[in-house]
Amino acid sequence: MPESDVARRAAALASEDGGMRPQQQEPPGLTGRMDPVPDHGEETWTGHGRLAGLKALVTGGDSGIGRAVAIAYAREGADVALNYLPEEEPDARDTARWIEEAGRAAVLVPGDLREEDACGRIVEAAVEGLDGLNILVNNAGYHWARGEAGLKGLRTADLERAVRTNLYGTLWVTRAALGHLGRGDCIINTTSLQAYQPSVTMVDYAATKAALNNVTANLAAELGPEGIRVNAVAPGPVWTPLQPATKEPEAVAKMGRDTPLGRIGQPAELAGAYVFLASPREASYVSGTVLGVTGGLPVF
Template sequence: MSFEIDTRGQTQSAQPGIEEVMDPAPVVIRENYRGSGKLKGKTALITGGDSGIGRSVAVHFAREGADIAIVYFDENQDAADTRAMVEAEGRSCLLIQGDIRSEAFCREAVSRTVNEFGKLNILVNNAAEQHPQESVDQISPDQLSDTFATNIFSFFYFTQAALPHLQQGDTVINTTSVTAYHGSPSLLDYSSTKGAIVAYTRSLAGNLAEKGIRVNAVAPGPIWTPLIPSTFDSERVKKFGKDTPFKRPGQPCEVATCYVFLASEDASYMSGQVLHPNGGQVVNG
């Protein structure tokens, strides 16, 4: 199956972006992907699960037997579409709308998940925002606060709320980024949060090891998601991903399988690690 695409320089006017209007649409799951019950009987909560990588993770998890709770901001149609995809896999999907910058909302989302499904086994901290600026002095205090609140504070909030429900063998998976390793001159605050996520993952893994709860991360490279046309101008979208060794952006389905692996018993001896689906970029991390 070929994943070559022409992004056509398309843009959207507001973040986090809408997958429904993307053309070409991101590839959510390969037609030949066969589930094998790796996550049968599990419940997963995924932030930013309405579209992009989060949607693909939700559908892959469902095909592997998990029920899904999706946290999203305001993309109601995308969220409904994702729920339909999960239900088409024969699993249940709970939609939870709200602002993950609020600690109270994060606690409520975990509570609703446990009330709906009776348990929580897999927490995927995935939601993020990014706002390019050409100079560090152009990053306003409000932008800095919002980026950190969404991209790293929420990871603490969700983990704190989830921990009383997680048991031995359960997992936390955090989405970091290739920018945590090679930086990004125009995404200074975003890259900083992604670096923080790497340190958070490694530290939390050590903290929870005795409880048998594994903590790992995925560091995607340039992946074709709604965040891209809603972040960058037309010229940058046209070139998106072409500077990788693969000379193209990746698709969400090329990333989601990393989450399946880390959530399953296949990764039972892994914690504090980061997987790198990034089109061949060597980051030595």
């Protein structure tokens, strides 16, 4: 069986040893400053109406995995609201353009998930702009992996930002969305390979992602009787703006080398997992699970 277009493109974007060129930028990171620019499926994702007529909110939807999910959802027939930080506006507008070129509505909802009140406003703005909500993708995340590794180098400000963005924000947004979701709708959380194979440099991030695995199982049990499915995707090393914005250049260069597939992943390679889990036809009996997209590293 021939390799897919998206896999061939991902391999071509990686360096010869499977990683990326050493580079760095300031948080939160912007797509246009990356070398190479990631593949989000702009030229490779073909839709088949799997999400026709549905309405989705994607946090962290401006770039990286969120952008790939937004493009795929739009091409599968969904209208999409994007949440992002105000400083990520250039990326968000680019993503909105791809959604609109697919013939779907794009709603831009800037806001900081670290603020409880903002989470409620984000959901209400998305619901108003979309005229409803069927799919919630809790994708926004933060980590810091520069400087001294491990607990000795952990700064309280970074710990607090990771916990409030990754865990609190997910809980606050989900709670605000519950009144708008009904039978057949779904929630998808972005966890991480770090929840299963934590790196010393990412102790706080790994802990929050392990917590999200528990949240996913807990919410699946709570919301299952209402017909709402709750699942998660656990990415491995993926080329997104968060990487050069939070890692040392030499760490960026090594990303993905230790996977069985021998390279870093591209956001486009994650989109299919989110489409599958959102599909009311294909994943109608799937809830409470974590789907790993890791280049071959186990999530169990």
